[in-house]
Amino acid sequence: MKIAKDILYKVPIEAVHGSTSITINKIEFDSRKIELNDVFVAIKGVLSDGHLFIEKAISLGAKLIICETFPAVFTEGVTYVKVISSNAALAHLAANYYDNPSSKLKLVGVTGTNGKTTIASLLYQLFKRAGYKVGLLSTVKIVVDETIYGATHTTPDSLTINHYLNEMVETGCEFCFMEVSSHGIHQKRTEALCFEGGVFTNLSHDHLDYHKTFAEYRDVKKEFFDHLPKTAFALTNADDKNGAIMLQNTHARKKTYALKSYADFRAQILENQLSGLLLKINNDEVWVKLIGSFNAYNVLAIYGVALELGLENVEALRLLSELESVSGRFQYFISDTKITTIIDYAHTPDALENVLKTIEDIRTKNEQLITVVGCGGDRDKTKRPIMANIASSLSNTAIFTSDNPRTEDPQTIIDEMEAGVEGQNFKKTVSILDRKQAIKTACQLAKPGDIILIAGKGHETYQEINGVHQDFDDLKIAKELIQQLGK
Numbered sequence: 001m002k003i004a005k006d007i008l009y010k011v012p013i014e015a016v017h018g019s020t021s022i023t024i025n026k027i028e029f030d031s032r033k034i035e036l037n038d039v040f041v042a043i044k045g046v047l048s049d050g051h052l053f054i055e056k057a058i059s060l061g062a063k064l065i066i067c068e069t070f071p072a073v074f075t076e077g078v079t080y081v082k083v084i085s086s087n088a089a090l091a092h093l094a095a096n097y098y099d100n101p102s103s104k105l106k107l108v109g110v111t112g113t114n115g116k117t118t119i120a121s122l123l124y125q126l127f128k129r130a131g132y133k134v135g136l137l138s139t140v141k142i143v144v145d146e147t148i149y150g151a152t153h154t155t156p157d158s159l160t161i162n163h164y165l166n167e168m169v170e171t172g173c174e175f176c177f178m179e180v181s182s183h184g185i186h187q188k189r190t191e192a193l194c195f196e197g198g199v200f201t202n203l204s205h206d207h208l209d210y211h212k213t214f215a216e217y218r219d220v221k222k223e224f225f226d227h228l229p230k231t232a233f234a235l236t237n238a239d240d241k242n243g244a245i246m247l248q249n250t251h252a253r254k255k256t257y258a259l260k261s262y263a264d265f266r267a268q269i270l271e272n273q274l275s276g277l278l279l280k281i282n283n284d285e286v287w288v289k290l291i292g293s294f295n296a297y298n299v300l301a302i303y304g305v306a307l308e309l310g311l312e313n314v315e316a317l318r319l320l321s322e323l324e325s326v327s328g329r330f331q332y333f334i335s336d337t338k339i340t341t342i343i344d345y346a347h348t349p350d351a352l353e354n355v356l357k358t359i360e361d362i363r364t365k366n367e368q369l370i371t372v373v374g375c376g377g378d379r380d381k382t383k384r385p386i387m388a389n390i391a392s393s394l395s396n397t398a399i400f401t402s403d404n405p406r407t408e409d410p411q412t413i414i415d416e417m418e419a420g421v422e423g424q425n426f427k428k429t430v431s432i433l434d435r436k437q438a439i440k441t442a443c444q445l446a447k448p449g450d451i452i453l454i455a456g457k458g459h460e461t462y463q464e465i466n467g468v469h470q471d472f473d474d475l476k477i478a479k480e481l482i483q484q485l486g487k
């Protein structure tokens with residue numbers, strides 16, 4: 001049981017109607033979950049407006065209503081608090097409700113278009129290997145030291161974040177690494193958290209359905225760094241043209257990493273093979289099992305964070321060399337006939353181009369590259385033709401197929417992809433609606449030594465079609481087909 005006024009601490013309040021000395025049960029922002037004596041936070045969403053459900057919440061027992069506009073009539077015995085932003089209020093309420101768990105461990109947020117899951121997951125792995133209890137909030141999963149929970153978002157809502165942070169504190173975790181998505185920042189899911197550090201990876205085309213312009217998308221990411229405290233570090237990629245912009249107005253300790261520019265943490269790629277990368281980080285050589293030049297950036301960012309959090313240089317380098325790849329991020333297997341199949345979550349033009357260029361760097365001319373790729377439905381449509389163009393120009397064969405069509409017609413998505421293919425590349429492409437058939441065709445086409453890239457779904461174990469999640473695992477299916485076909 002908590003007292004209303006205690007959990008309202010730091011919430012920017014405009015007006016109050018009723019008493020804030022009441023005891024409350026728990027906080028909800030979905031009226032359907034309200035129980036007796038709960039707080040209902042009314043949020044103006046994308047699809048509907050929580051303010052329309054205030055009456056419903058009260059009928060289910062809500063005693064404290066947090067809203068941006070007062071209703072026309074007040075209900076007796078219910079307290080109403082008018083706030084400037086319900087999202088921001090929710091963030092503070094959630095942090096207060098769980099006694100500010102983010103201030104009781106070292107929390108590091110990773111933001112940027114690509115690399116968040118990789119960096120956050122590998123930091124989790126590295127600090128576990130260093131002997132600490134650690135937490136992780138990522139697209140793939142939520143981990144409280146060794147207990148794994150499913151993830152629904154890259155950055156969950158603030159109630160969920162604080163719930164798990166609290167569990168981490170209770171379990172004795174000293175560190176937590178979390179992904180900070182642009183939706184998360186925009187919806188203030190991370191607003192009341194106390195960060196020890198922030199990392200910027202890179203910025204490229206994504207989510208322009210939600211953010212409308214690239215500048216708006218960039219500024220939302222920057223907001224995360226604007227809000228970091230003086231005591232935190234802000235580590236940015238100096239090779240990315242938006243890297244410096246991110247730190248323009250931050251109060252945090254500014255640190256940079258780069259392969260091409262001057263930076264606090266510098267690396268050089270000495271070798272880049274299918275078995276890993278040999279890097280020279282500052283003055284030390286280290287062999288890591290991760291593949292592809294983009295992973296040199298990820299490794300360098302991880303190294304920077306490890307040092308900023310107090311690990312010794314030698315220990316950080318040793319731990320880097322032990323890291324294992326993250327599920328669905330350049331995950332691969334080699335068949336009996338030496339066909340290499342790579343599963344990668346690349347679902348943006350930039351990520352796809354990176355993965356294809358990485359394969360280009362490590363393959364010899366004799367091997368054919370067959371790419372299977374689709375684009376998700378109900379998401380940014382403008383990336384479809386661009387991704388198809390990239391796949392068809394950088395592969396010997398590109399097979400366009402369905403990703404998660406969601407509520408869209410999968411054939412329409414493929415048509416929109418095909419529109420981006422340049423004339424001279426058209427003969428290298430084929431469209432197969434059914435993802436399993438598309439993967440099967442790639443396996444049939446592949447000759448010994450060839451490379452198959454299956455892009456877009458990475459770790460996902462389902463395909464979402466019209467609201468239904470059907471079992472689908474790219475890695476499992478590819479392994480089965482390769483075996484069935486005796487490849």
Ligand SMILES: CC(=O)N[C@H]1[C@@H](OP(=O)(O)OP(=O)(O)OC[C@H]2O[C@@H](n3ccc(=O)[nH]c3=O)[C@H](O)[C@@H]2O)O[C@H](CO)[C@@H](O)[C@@H]1O[C@H](C)C(=O)N[C@@H](C)C(=O)N[C@H](CCC(=O)O)C(=O)O
Nearest residue numbers: 029030031043045046047048050053153154155157181183
């Ligand atoms: C577009 C978007 O970000 N939507 C998020 C948003 O929901 P919304 O604004 O659509 O909510 P809404 O349905 O309009 O409802 C408004 C309010 O009314 C409430 N309501 C609604 C109905 C009712 O009967 N009673 C009631 O109280 C709802 O609980 C809500 O508080 O707030 C919800 C609660 O936090 C989120 O779950 C939801 O994420 C949806 C499911 C989603 O798909 N989000 C994706 C796009 C997302 O956030 N992705 C990023 C990663 C992107 C990336 O970098 O790859 C992420 O961090 O996961």
Ligand SMILES: Nc1ncnc2c1ncn2[C@@H]1O[C@H](COP(=O)(O)OP(=O)(O)OP(=O)(O)O)[C@@H](O)[C@H]1O
Nearest residue numbers: 113114115116117118139294329344345346351354
């Ligand atoms: N530093 C990087 N630069 C460019 N591309 C990268 C980088 N790291 C990973 N990628 C590519 O982007 C894909 C997605 O990587 P990852 O899941 O780590 O990113 P993310 O930022 O968490 O993405 P999401 O927003 O979807 O959660 C990977 O599968 C890989 O192809």
Ligand SMILES: N[C@H](CCC[C@H](N)C(=O)O)C(=O)O
Nearest residue numbers: 347375376379403404456457
């Ligand atoms: N976090 C990403 C996931 C996309 C994954 C891809 N498989 C798809 O379904 O579009 C997003 O919400 O845009």
Ligand SMILES: [Mg+2]
Nearest residue numbers: 116117139154
């Ligand atoms: Mg992610």
